[in-house]
Amino acid sequence: MDNEIVVLRMQKARNKSIELLWSIFRYILIIGISFVIIYPLLQQISVAIKDKTDIYNPTIYMIPVHFTTENIRLAMSVLNYWPLLKNTLLFVCSTTLLQAASCALAGYGFARFTFPGRNILFTLVILTILIPSSTLMVPMYLHFRNFDVLGMVNLFSGKEGINMLNTYWPSLITAALANGLKSGLYIYIFRQFFRGMPAEIEEAALIDGAGGFRTFFTIMLPNAIPPLITVTLFAFVWQYNDTFYSSLFMSQSNLMAIKIASLPADANQYLPGILGVGAGSNVKVDPNLVSMIVDTGILLAIAPLVVMYLFVQRFFVESVERTGVVG
Amino acid sequence: MNLRRLTLTQKRAFLGVAFIMPWLLGFVFLFATPLIQSLRFSFSELKVAPGGYSLDFIGLKNFTNALSIDPNYNRILTESLTEMAWNVPMILFFSLFTAAMLNSKFKGRPIARAVFFLPVILASGAVAAAQSSGLIQLTGSSEVAQELGLAQNGFDPLSLVFMLSDAGMPVWFINYIVDAVQRIYEIISSSGVQILIFLAALQSVPVTMYEVAKMEGATPYETFWKITFPMVSPLILTNIIYTIIDSFTESQLTRTIYTTAFQAQNFGLSAAMSWIYTVVISVILIVVGILVSRKVFYYN
Numbered sequence: 001m002d003n004e005i006v007v008l009r010m011q012k013a014r015n016k017s018i019e020l021l022w023s024i025f026r027y028i029l030i031i032g033i034s035f036v037i038i039y040p041l042l043q044q045i046s047v048a049i050k051d052k053t054d055i056y057n058p059t060i061y062m063i064p065v066h067f068t069t070e071n072i073r074l075a076m077s078v079l080n081y082w083p084l085l086k087n088t089l090l091f092v093c094s095t096t097l098l099q100a101a102s103c104a105l106a107g108y109g110f111a112r113f114t115f116p117g118r119n120i121l122f123t124l125v126i127l128t129i130l131i132p133s134s135t136l137m138v139p140m141y142l143h144f145r146n147f148d149v150l151g152m153v154n155l156f157s158g159k160e161g162i163n164m165l166n167t168y169w170p171s172l173i174t175a176a177l178a179n180g181l182k183s184g185l186y187i188y189i190f191r192q193f194f195r196g197m198p199a200e201i202e203e204a205a206l207i208d209g210a211g212g213f214r215t216f217f218t219i220m221l222p223n224a225i226p227p228l229i230t231v232t233l234f235a236f237v238w239q240y241n242d243t244f245y246s247s248l249f250m251s252q253s254n255l256m257a258i259k260i261a262s263l264p265a266d267a268n269q270y271l272p273g274i275l276g277v278g279a280g281s282n283v284k285v286d287p288n289l290v291s292m293i294v295d296t297g298i299l300l301a302i303a304p305l306v307v308m309y310l311f312v313q314r315f316f317v318e319s320v321e322r323t324g325v326v327g
Numbered sequence: 328m329n330l331r332r333l334t335l336t337q338k339r340a341f342l343g344v345a346f347i348m349p350w351l352l353g354f355v356f357l358f359a360t361p362l363i364q365s366l367r368f369s370f371s372e373l374k375v376a377p378g379g380y381s382l383d384f385i386g387l388k389n390f391t392n393a394l395s396i397d398p399n400y401n402r403i404l405t406e407s408l409t410e411m412a413w414n415v416p417m418i419l420f421f422s423l424f425t426a427a428m429l430n431s432k433f434k435g436r437p438i439a440r441a442v443f444f445l446p447v448i449l450a451s452g453a454v455a456a457a458q459s460s461g462l463i464q465l466t467g468s469s470e471v472a473q474e475l476g477l478a479q480n481g482f483d484p485l486s487l488v489f490m491l492s493d494a495g496m497p498v499w500f501i502n503y504i505v506d507a508v509q510r511i512y513e514i515i516s517s518s519g520v521q522i523l524i525f526l527a528a529l530q531s532v533p534v535t536m537y538e539v540a541k542m543e544g545a546t547p548y549e550t551f552w553k554i555t556f557p558m559v560s561p562l563i564l565t566n567i568i569y570t571i572i573d574s575f576t577e578s579q580l581t582r583t584i585y586t587t588a589f590q591a592q593n594f595g596l597s598a599a600m601s602w603i604y605t606v607v608i609s610v611i612l613i614v615v616g617i618l619v620s621r622k623v624f625y626y627n
C-alpha cells in the first residue's frame with residue numbers, strides 16, 4: 001500500500017518536471033522563432049533610419065549612430081509613394097470587396113440550397129483551386145486583349161473587342177465573378193462556415209416571410225463576421241502582394257507590387273538625378289546607398305500591411321478559430 | 328414561368344442557383360473557356376495578329392518540343408518536383424508543431440500568435456524579388472548574393488553537423504536537418520496558412536479528451552501522439568494538398584512558362600509546358616491523396 005503511494009508520487013513528480021522542462025523549451029522556441037520572423041523587419045527599420053556615413057562603420061550592429069529621414073524621403077520620391085499608395089489601395093480595396101461579396105454569395109448558395117448538380121459544381125470549385133494559374137495565363141491574356149462576351153461588342157460596334165490590358169477591368173471582372181486570385185479557397189471557407197450555422201434561424205426567417213436574399217443579407221451575413229474578416233484580410237493582402245496577375249494584365253499600371261519588383265532598377269536610374277549628381281548614363285551612385293534605398297522602399301511598401309495587421313490581428317486570430325476552415 | 332406554381336423545394340433550388348450565379352458565370356467564361364482554349368493552344372501553333380490570333384494545328388509537336396528539344400524544361404520540372412518533395416514534409420512538420428505549441432496555454436500567447444501569422448501578411452513574391460535583386464546589384468553576382476543571404480543568417484551549421492553525426496544519424500538525415508535550419512525563415516514564411524488550418528483543427532478537439540488523458544497521468548508527449556495527432560490527421564491531407572499547390576505558384580517552373588509565352592512569344596509551347604505540369608501535379612495529388620487518406624484517422 002505504502003509502496004504504491006510512493007510510486008504514484010514519484011510519477012507525479014516526474015510528470016511535473018517534464019512539464020516544466022517542456023514549458024521552458026517552448027518559451028525558448030517561441031522566442032527564437034519570433035526573432036527569426038521579426039529580425040528582417042527590424043533590420044529594414046534600422047537601414048531606413050541609418051545615415052549613409054554609417055554604412056562603412058563595422059561597429060554598428062542595429063542601432064545607427066547618425067539618424068536620418070533622408071532614406072525615407074529618397075525612397076518615397078523614387079517610388080512616387082503617396083499617389084502610388086492611394087492608387088494601389090483604391091484598386092485593392094475594390095477587388096477585395098467584390099471578391100468577398102461574390103464568394104460569400106457562392107459559399108452560401110453551395111452550403112444552404114439543394115439543386116441538381118450541386119455536388120458536381122462544388123467539385124468544380126475545388127478544381128479551380130487545383131489548376132495552376134499558369135495554365136490559364138495565355139488564354140486569359142488574349143481574352144482580355146480582345147474582350148468580347150459572346151461577340152456582343154462586335155455586334156454593336158463592329159470592332160474586334162475591347163483591349164482591356166493595362167486597365168483595372170480584368171481584375172475587377174474576375175473578382176466580381178468569384179474567379180479571381182484564390183477565389184476557390186474563399187468560397188470553400190464561406191461554405192464551411194455557413195454549413196455550420198443552425199438551420200432554425202433560416203426557417204424562422206422564412207416563416208416570418210423573409211425571402212432568400214433578405215434572409216441572407218439581414219440574418220446570415222451579420223453572423224458571418226469571422227469568415228468575412230478572414231477572407232477580406234487574405235483577399236486584401238494577396239491582391240496587394242500579387243505580382244503574377246498584375247504583371248500579366250497591368251504591367252504598366254501604377255501598382256505597389258509592380259513598382260516594388262522594379263525598384264532596384266528604378267533606384268539606380270533615378271537616384272543620381274534626385275541627388276543632383278547629374279542624370280547621365282555613366283553616373284553611378286554608391287551601390288550601398290542604392291541597396292539602402294531599396295530596403296527602405298520595401299519597408300515603405302509593406303508598412304501599410306503591417307499597420308493594418310496591427311489593428312485587425314486580434315479579430316483575425318480569434319475569427320480563424322471560429323471560421324472552421326476545418327470541415 | 329409562374330413562381331407561385333412551384334413547390335418550395337423548387338423555389339429553393341432556383342434561389343440557390345441565383346446565389347451561385349456570379350460564380351457560375353465566372354467559371355464558364357473565365358475558367359472553363361480559357362482551360363479548353365489552352366488545351367487547344369497546346370496542340371497548335373499560335374500567331375498573334377493585331378486583331379486577334381490564328382491557330383495552326385500541329386499535333387503533339389509542342390509537347391515533344393517541351394520534353395526533348397527545350398534545353399531547360401526537363402531540368403526545371405524535376406528540380407521543382409524535388410524541391411517540393413523536400414519542402415512539403417518540413418513545412419508540414421513545422422506547422423503542426425507550431426500550431427500545437429500555439430494552442431497550449433502560456434503567458435503571452437496572443438503576442439506569439441500575432442507574430443507567427445505575420446509571415447502570412449508579409450510573404451510576397453514582389454518583396455522577395457526586390458530583395459534578392461538588391462543584393463545582386465550590391466555584389467554584382469547572383470551567386471555571391473545567395474551566399475551573402477545565407478551568411479546573414481549568422482548561424483554556423485558545422486557544430487550541428489558534428490553533433491548529429493556523433494549521435495549516429497545517417498548522412499541524408501543530417502543534410503535534411505541542416506538544410507531546414509538554414510532555410511528556417513523560408514519555411515516559416517511559407518507555413519502561415521498551414522498553421523492556421525492546424526490551429527483551427529486543434530480548437531475542434533474536445534477538451535474532455537485532454538482532461539481524461541491528464542487524469543490518467545499522460546505526459547504532454549504522449550498526449551500529442553495519442554490524441555492530438557490522430558485528431559488532426561484529416562487536416563494533414565488538406566495541408567499536404569495546399570502546400571503542394573502553393574509550392575508551385577512561385578516556382579522557377581511558373582516563371583519559365585511565363586517567359587516562354589511573353590518573351591519568346593511561343594504561346595503554343597508555353598501552353599504545352601503548363602499542361603505537362605498540370606498533369607504531373609494532378610498525378611502527384613491523386614497518389615498522395617490515396618496514400619494519405621488510407622492512414623488518416625476519422626473521429627465519429
